[in-house]
Ligand SMILES: Cc1ncc(C[n+]2csc(CCOP(=O)(O)OP(=O)(O)O)c2C)c(N)n1
């Protein structure tokens with residue numbers, strides 16, 4: 001390479017990094033796959049917020065979706081584990097090091113089928129991490145079988161119609177203890193970015209279900225997870241503006257119209273309801289709205305639920321402030337007198 | 348073999364027996380599960396122990412909370428043999444359901460303390476019977492009718508104490524120790540019941556049987572503890588920080604004990620916060636997944652389970668092997684899946700754990716035989732898992748885990764905690780390049796970094812078997828082969844680091860005996876029986892770990908025939924040896940297998956060796 005071209009100055013984020021450490025290796029997913037858009041958003045939001053990549057741990061199960069942690073945040077540790085078991089792996093990792101920012105990426109097969117037991121128990125524990133479900137209604141990696149999130153009446157490529165009741169991971173999440181729940185669409189850049197940022201600012205379990213079409217196996221006429229179907233039926237609950245804690249709130253939305261949700265790190269999410277007055281801090285309202293939309297065949301998106309007061313797993317276990325992983329021997333091996341005391345009790 | 352060298356009931360009319368069997372017999376207490384007999388049994392065992400007499404206690408209990416029969420056997424043995432002894436000398440028959448069979452099973456000459464209304468003395472004429480009206484005795488010492496069912500049991504401690512010559516000061520001490528300071532009132536109540544039993548026996552039960560205890564000095568300094576509690580303590584002192592588990596008999600009490608010890612010993616004094624996390628998972632699959640996640644992120648993490656849980660862990664253990672993530676897994680082995688025989692002991696998971704999961708997986712196994720080894724091997728297992736970045740199984744069983752053992756006190760670890768090859772930010776600054784799976788030192792063990800390490804070179808991506816030495820995704824044939832070959836080298840390196848075997852050679856011996864885990868106690872007594880009764884000298888090899896070492900091959904080479912003792916039907920350790928040893932050596936191996944679910948006894952082994960040797 002001998003051509004000399006002036007390299008344009010790199011854009012740096014607030015901690016002085018360019019975007020490179022936030023990128024990953026080249027995707028091996030199909031061109032147009034919704035999952036790729038989600039990886040792009042993750043790169044953007046972590047870069048924009050200036051999160052230190054080394055503080056992030058990316059974990060996943062198995063599937064096309066679960067491959068994606070390799071495609072963003074090069075300078076973060078990643079763990080592509082086993083099918084459906086990212087909740088366990090990430091719970092363990094976060095127990096070991098409470099300072100990590102956990103980002104979990106899974107598929108709807110991972111979460112709603114093989115790993116649903118782990119998923120619901122992670123909800124109960126309010127494990128502090130961001131759990132993204134790249135929901136395409138099928139098993140992409142095993143070539144297009146229905147997943148448990150496929151809607152009744154949705155058509156497989158082969159023509160088979162799903163007749164079984166779908167599992168709505170957001171309903172489960174709200175009901176069983178997640179403290180932030182959102183739904184979005186891989187094609188809605190703005191909404192998805194705002195939700196991801198809110199998830200990063202949240203201290204507790206943030207579940208974000210992103211409808212992410214599989215262009216190869218589930219993007220045809222008759223599918224309810226195709227780009228065109230979701231675009232037509234997407235009903236955003238509100239317009240969202242995320243204001244990070246390190247920036248002044250510049251009012252873009254008029255006060256009075258907007259509901260302001262302060263997040264744990266001091267950032268704000270300002271929500272202006274598009275239809276009616278939806279209050280995401282009220283569990284009953286959230287559940288009713290999702291059920292209602294479901295009846296009408298609408299895909300309700302936005303911040304569905306947020307609850308700031310519940311204890312996280314770390315709080316419940318009363319862990320010391322430092323990561324357990326790196327406590328020195330002096331903190332984790334009691335002295336000889338402690339052993340002698342126990343021996344004496346047993347004599 | 349006659350068991351008791353006494354002529355039964357011969358001199359019963361003349362009062363005191365001429366024959367005496369001192370400090371060499373078993374006491375069996377037959378009760379109903381849930382009747383609260385455990386305290387009385389532990390007090391009985393402990394008071395004999397406090398008299399300096401070696402003891403062991405075996406609790407044979409059903410998979411039930413209340414109502415089914417339970418037997419607790421205490422063996423007192425002056426020579427220190429603490430394996431189970433099948434023949435019972437002194438029976439305390441408290442369970443009407445089993446009393447008849449319990450009595451009919453006794454050898455002639457045994458003694459029977461029983462609840463008078465059961466009229467057991469009508470069953471046989473060759474035993475020493477001691478009827479005790481338990482209900483009549485308990486009423487005056489325990490006015491509260493609700494407590495009588497529990498307190499009643501202490502009466503047999505008083506009766507047995509009187510008949511066997513147990514020092515009542517020791518019973519007193521053991522009883523108050525058992526109840527602790529906080530339950531002094533309950534202790535007083537129970538002590539009165541002991542005294543009532545003692546008085547009744549003194550007044551109404553002339554001694555006719557030969558069994559007695561006499562003070563010795565063979566237990567000083569020793570402790571009484573179950574293997575699960577010992578392992579739990581080991582984990583606490585190993586610096587374990589994350590414990591995830593799902594309850595299953597016989598492993599549950601390991602984590603229960605550990606939780607208690609952690610709260611006492613590992614709560615930060617200033618802040619009151621925990622330097623540990625204990626989390627009950629939704630199943631064993633999640634439990635081991637959390638262990639893998641926690642170890643990957645740098646914690647010392649463990650789980651404890653039994654066979655059925657191991658089955659659920661298979662996929663993750665394979666991932667741990669290929670992705671090279673440490674994990675410590677206690678397998679307190681039991682018999683069979685499903686309802687199975689969950690409260691019976693077995694060395695049932697040896698073969699499956701050595702090879703658990705799919706692909707070319709192989710895992711180190713440690714085999715403790717005693718509480719002291721449970722403690723030590725727990726500490727060793729954490730160092731080993733981190734040194735080799737791989738899952739390690741500590742293979743105990745129900746007999747070791749749940750029974751009370753007389754044990755040597757535990758030695759405080761002398762070696763500092765070894766966290767293996769971990770590069771922190773500072774170390775990363777000094778290396779030219781970090782490749783997660785590269786064999787830098789030629790021992791097969793790569794270097795790792797932990798998430799949260801503040802260095803641009805620290806991050807790597809963890810996945811299953813398809814990766815190159817820089818942890819990059821790869822499906823290339825050469826990358827895969829290079830990787831699994833390095834894993835083999837790592838396994839070879841382990842052979843130099845596993846706990847070494849305990850070998851006892853005998854120049855006269857033509858045969859050798861290989862054993863592991865709890866078989867040790869019956870095997871050592873068997874060696875003594877073979878020498879004394881059959882003049883058969885045998886060398887012994889106690890295996891403490893897998894992978895095997897060179898010492899095993901050379902032991903087999905020295906002997907014409909080598910017997911391998913397994914507590915399972917299919918000779919699982921023998922099978923593992925057959926997989927790995929050269930053909931010439933395999934031809935010398937014989938199996939001795941016991942698989943009835945009871946703690947192994949020496950006589951069973953001796954009879955089998957004698958029969959296979961054609962003696
Ligand atoms: C234990 C186990 N069973 C089955 C599989 C095969 N498998 C791989 S990915 C997958 C489904 C993936 O679907 P999903 O989670 O929705 O991810 P997607 O590919 O659609 O993104 C299955 C069944 C596996 N890897 N492990």
Ligand code: SF4
Nearest residue numbers: 030033064140214215
């Ligand atoms: S198969 Fe579907 S889910 Fe998988 S990469 Fe292709 S488009 Fe995406």
Ligand SMILES: [Mg+2]
Nearest residue numbers: 107108138140
């Ligand atoms: Mg899918």
